Amino acid sequence: MSQTVAKTVSYSDPIIDQILQQADAQWAASMKVNRRSFLKLAGIAGSGLTLAFSFGPAAFADGEDAQMPQFNAYVRVSPEGKIYIYATNPEIGQGVKTSMPMIVAEELDAAWEDVVVEQSPIGSQYGRQFAGGSLSIPMNWDALRHAGAAARAMLVAAAAKQWNVPADSLRTENSKVFNQLGDSLSYGDLAEVAARQPAPAADSLRLKDRSEYRLLGKRITGVDNEEIVTGQPLFGIDTRLPGMVYATYTKCPAFGGKAVSANLDEVKRLPGVKDAFILEGNGNLTELASGVAIIANSTWAAFQAQKKLKVEWDKSEASTDSWTEIVKTAAELAKKDGDEVVENKGDVDGAFQNAAKTVESYYSYQFASHAPLEPQNCTAHYKNGMLEVWAPSQTPQGAIGSVAKVTGLSADKIKLNQTRIGGGFGRRLLNDYVCEVAAIAQKVDAPVKLQWTREMDMQHDFYRPAGFHSLKGAVDQSGKLSGWQNHLITFTNNGRPVSGGSLSKDEFPALNLENYKLTQTNLPLGTPCYAWRAPGANAFAWVMQSFIHELATAAGRDHREFLLEVMGEPRWFAEGNPRSLNTGRAIDVIKLATEKAGWGKQLPAGRGMGLAFHFSHAGHVAEVAEVSVDANKKLTVHKVTVATDVGPVVNLSGAENQAEGGIVDGLSTMMALEITMENGEVQQSNYHNYRPLRIKNAPVVETHFIQSEYSPTGMGEPVLPPLAPAVCNAIYAATGHRVKTLPLSKEGFTI
Amino acid sequence: MSTINTTINGKSEAIQDVDPSTPLLWVLRDHLGLVGTKYGCGIAQCGACTVHIDGSPVRSCSTPVSAAQGKSVTTIEGLAVNVGALTAVQQAWVEHDVPQCGYCQAGQIMSATALLKANPNPSDADIDAAMSGNFCRCGTYPRIRAAIHSAAKAQRGEKA
Ligand code: FES
Numbered sequence: 027m028s029q030t031v032a033k034t035v036s037y038s039d040p041i042i043d044q045i046l047q048q049a050d051a052q053w054a055a056s057m058k059v060n061r062r063s064f065l066k067l068a069g070i071a072g073s074g075l076t077l078a079f080s081f082g083p084a085a086f087a088d089g090e091d092a093q094m095p096q097f098n099a100y101v102r103v104s105p106e107g108k109i110y111i112y113a114t115n116p117e118i119g120q121g122v123k124t125s126m127p128m129i130v131a132e133e134l135d136a137a138w139e140d141v142v143v144e145q146s147p148i149g150s151q152y153g154r155q156f157a158g159g160s161l162s163i164p165m166n167w168d169a170l171r172h173a174g175a176a177a178r179a180m181l182v183a184a185a186a187k188q189w190n191v192p193a194d195s196l197r198t199e200n201s202k203v204f205n206q207l208g209d210s211l212s213y214g215d216l217a218e219v220a221a222r223q224p225a226p227a228a229d230s231l232r233l234k235d236r237s238e239y240r241l242l243g244k245r246i247t248g249v250d251n252e253e254i255v256t257g258q259p260l261f262g263i264d265t266r267l268p269g270m271v272y273a274t275y276t277k278c279p280a281f282g283g284k285a286v287s288a289n290l291d292e293v294k295r296l297p298g299v300k301d302a303f304i305l306e307g308n309g310n311l312t313e314l315a316s317g318v319a320i321i322a323n324s325t326w327a328a329f330q331a332q333k334k335l336k337v338e339w340d341k342s343e344a345s346t347d348s349w350t351e352i353v354k355t356a357a358e359l360a361k362k363d364g365d366e367v368v369e370n371k372g373d374v375d376g377a378f379q380n381a382a383k384t385v386e387s388y389y390s391y392q393f394a395s396h397a398p399l400e401p402q403n404c405t406a407h408y409k410n411g412m413l414e415v416w417a418p419s420q421t422p423q424g425a426i427g428s429v430a431k432v433t434g435l436s437a438d439k440i441k442l443n444q445t446r447i448g449g450g451f452g453r454r455l456l457n458d459y460v461c462e463v464a465a466i467a468q469k470v471d472a473p474v475k476l477q478w479t480r481e482m483d484m485q486h487d488f489y490r491p492a493g494f495h496s497l498k499g500a501v502d503q504s505g506k507l508s509g510w511q512n513h514l515i516t517f518t519n520n521g522r523p524v525s526g527g528s529l530s531k532d533e534f535p536a537l538n539l540e541n542y543k544l545t546q547t548n549l550p551l552g553t554p555c556y557a558w559r560a561p562g563a564n565a566f567a568w569v570m571q572s573f574i575h576e577l578a579t580a581a582g583r584d585h586r587e588f589l590l591e592v593m594g595e596p597r598w599f600a601e602g603n604p605r606s607l608n609t610g611r612a613i614d615v616i617k618l619a620t621e622k623a624g625w626g627k628q629l630p631a632g633r634g635m636g637l638a639f640h641f642s643h644a645g646h647v648a649e650v651a652e653v654s655v656d657a658n659k660k661l662t663v664h665k666v667t668v669a670t671d672v673g674p675v676v677n678l679s680g681a682e683n684q685a686e687g688g689i690v691d692g693l694s695t696m697m698a699l700e701i702t703m704e705n706g707e708v709q710q711s712n713y714h715n716y717r718p719l720r721i722k723n724a725p726v727v728e729t730h731f732i733q734s735e736y737s738p739t740g741m742g743e744p745v746l747p748p749l750a751p752a753v754c755n756a757i758y759a760a761t762g763h764r765v766k767t768l769p770l771s772k773e774g775f776t777i
Numbered sequence: 778m779s780t781i782n783t784t785i786n787g788k789s790e791a792i793q794d795v796d797p798s799t800p801l802l803w804v805l806r807d808h809l810g811l812v813g814t815k816y817g818c819g820i821a822q823c824g825a826c827t828v829h830i831d832g833s834p835v836r837s838c839s840t841p842v843s844a845a846q847g848k849s850v851t852t853i854e855g856l857a858v859n860v861g862a863l864t865a866v867q868q869a870w871v872e873h874d875v876p877q878c879g880y881c882q883a884g885q886i887m888s889a890t891a892l893l894k895a896n897p898n899p900s901d902a903d904i905d906a907a908m909s910g911n912f913c914r915c916g917t918y919p920r921i922r923a924a925i926h927s928a929a930k931a932q933r934g935e936k937a
């Protein structure tokens with residue numbers, strides 16, 4: 027039988043590896059580097075030009091590491107003309123392994139064919155490495171541009187020396203420097219001389235004007251595509267090490283239950299099983315919950331043994347959540363205001379008294395699972411006091427911290443290798459599966475791969491929180507939205523509001539309205555919740571944008587016109603803060619989406635168009651859905667027109683792919699995906715009772731970008747939130763039925 | 778335990794020390810090191826584990842290895858006849874930049890390849906039917922459809 031050796035992340039550039047090790051040693055001697063400075067690394071003879079860059083405040087760690095420089099970009103131009111660019115952030119399908127190096131290559135004027143992209147190792151010297159909040163691009167935009175520009179400046183200086191002409195008489199294109207006579211020198215030929223030039227200061231660099239871009243904004247295909255389509259081992263689950271054994275870890279079906287005893291002896295006698303033991307855990311579900319590990323000689327043997335495992339659980343502190351009860355409690359609570367007043371401004375009562383029309387509505391939505399297609403897994407090897415981990419994690423640096431806590435090892439005894447990730451969506455921001463395999467590895471004398479079954483993955487997730495909104499809105503005599511109040515019912519885990527459950531006091535439409543009141547009630551919840559693609563926004567957009575449509579309808583007004591009026595004058599609520607709504611950008615995308623979709627055109631009976639806008643993760647997005655609904659409530663989403671302003675688009679192919687994916691994910695989730703629990707246990711277990719959308723239901727998606735002058739943001743999240751309200755508003759237009767409960771299957775719709 | 782004699786990606790294999798009821802998926806991944814075939818659900822719902830047995834697509838998570846006895850199995854690693862080359866379907870996948878996370882794509886490509894062999898010029902409805910067993914959590918469906926159409930054209934010798 028053949029053995030493949032684990033290939034997690036390839037470092038095809040040994041020179042950079044070598045230089046980094048030397049540099050690590052230098053930095054450990056604690057040299058102080060000024061903020062916003064570049065560091066040119068000591069090159070190795072014959073290796074060409076190698077640069078590491080630290081840039082901006084984000085390049086520095088807080089606390090004890092404050093003196094340690096952190097580098098958010100690396101470039102090497104080899105004498106052979108290859109240009110190696112390190113991608114520092116985890117790739118979860120959002121495309122950063124391609125888009126981040128594109129930014130460097132643009133300023134460097136590198137020919138894309140010459141670029142080799144490497145995934146950087148995990149360590150504090152690489153800056154903040156994580157994939158979440160659509161932040162990879164905005165946090166690194168400036169650093170990456172300066173990195174490319176600095177390398178370019180050094181290559182130009184080298185050429186200037188060679189030709190004995192002023193540097194500013196030269197230009198660059200396609201990995202070459204040209205002089206005014208039309209002669210050229212390739213970057214490869216210049217690399218050695220360039221390495222001997224002084225590294226330029228950040229403020230001496232001229233960044234390109236957007237009109238000069240040759241690469242950014244183009245469609246560039248993913249750098250790992252060929253490996254993906256030929257089935258190369260890239261993912262965490264593909265890790266294979268010589269002598270590796272396989273593990274499962276069984277946790278209490280009711281969250282927080284503890285393993286008291288189990289039929290371990292019986293399990294150990296099962297075919298292929300090598301060991302079985304209980305781990306006490308540390309009581310923290312995001313780290314190490316109590317459970318039973320089974321170690322076997324294959325994944326299948328471990329899975330089979332897991333089915334025979336019988337555990338006695340101590341459920342005295344376990345979750346007793348019941349979705350049925352939660353729904354009833356929320357409906358009762360919704361009849362009055364919440365205890366906690368989040369915001370109360372203007373004169374809400376007065377607005378209702380003077381209203382021409384008032385509308386009251388109660389919206390509720392479900393818990394949802396991340397359900398990434400690659401079930402949670404992680405591989406670890408504990409040997410001679412050192413722990414090496416191969417992890418598909420969105421927060422690899424956080425994982426090291428959690429593993430240190432759980433194992434009692436210091437962070438320098440833990441080495442983490444980042445693998446490609448078969449879907450994140452927020453699930454892999456937490457590192458419970460990493461902690462589990464670390465704790466298991468400490469008890470096993472071999473490399474061990476922990477593999478969760480799909481059932482484990484679905485029943486031990488950190489879910490998108492459900493929510494309930496009791497809304498009241500007022501329209502004045504002139505048909506204008508004049509008052510808004512909302513009582514939000516959400517949850518706490520261990521006394522703390524769940525992630526993505528609460529509305530901030532500035533959340534739309536708070537800042538747009540004079541009279542606005544928001545109260546909140548928190549119900550204690552044992553089921554753990556956490557960030558799920560576009561946290562908060564993924565549900566709030568549906569509520570707010572559906573209710574605005576209700577109010578527009580009550581006022582007898584066109585939805586588009588009403589929504590534009592709510593936006594009001596173009597203004598940026600917190601000038602300069604990309605996370606603050608800019609109504610001018612909102613108006614532009616609403617106009618563009620409606621214009622492209624043909625808003626207002628005549629549609630046959632049973633067919634309708636719906637509009638929604640949402641601002642999240644620094645992205646302004648408007649969408650128009652065109653749907654039809656037949657007599658049996660069968661829904662067809664024909665087309666979704668997306669207009670988005672996320673600043674300049676880095677990789678058009680990646681951005682369009684994210685838009686399409688966000689629409690499909692949004693539709694999938696609103697249609698029929700629902701997590702419920704009774705007696706503290708999640709009732710769905712696999713894709714047969716948590717059924718995502720198939721290809722035949724995927725709508726046509728048409729995406730339009732407004733490439734504004736603002737800084738860019740990621741496309742992984744902001745497109746998803748407006749989809750649900752756009753579809754529900756279209757259902758209303760088609761049928762007169764207002765959807766108030768998600769998923770749609772609850773109201774009898776099928777797709 | 779008996780020996781299972783089968784051909785995998787053109788190479789004969791005598792698989793020993795494996796219970797014949799073990800799903801083909803885990804024999805491929807754990808015993809033979811062919812990890813391109815993915816585990817997603819284990820219950821024939823997601824299609825991530827799709828391989829060909831004698832040219833027909835099967836869900837290897839729900840197919841016992843014994844079903845491969847005397848048959849020829851093709852996995853994503855063996856799709857292109859020559860190492861390093863891409864088939865028309867794989868090529869179309871790269872050009873349309875289909876993958877996001879990429880985890881489902883081996884299964885998608887295996888299903889698409891089987892579809893195009895049976896039907897060199899599939900309509901959208903044919904694609905819907907043949908690809909309905911393959912789930913993409915990232916939602917790359919619009920590109921999968923486009924890539925299948927252009928692979929079909931390329932295979933027929935037309936310009937994509
Ligand atoms: S793993 Fe076989 S169909 Fe999902």
Ligand code: FES
Nearest residue numbers: 878879881914915
């Ligand atoms: S590309 Fe991620 S599941 Fe399909």
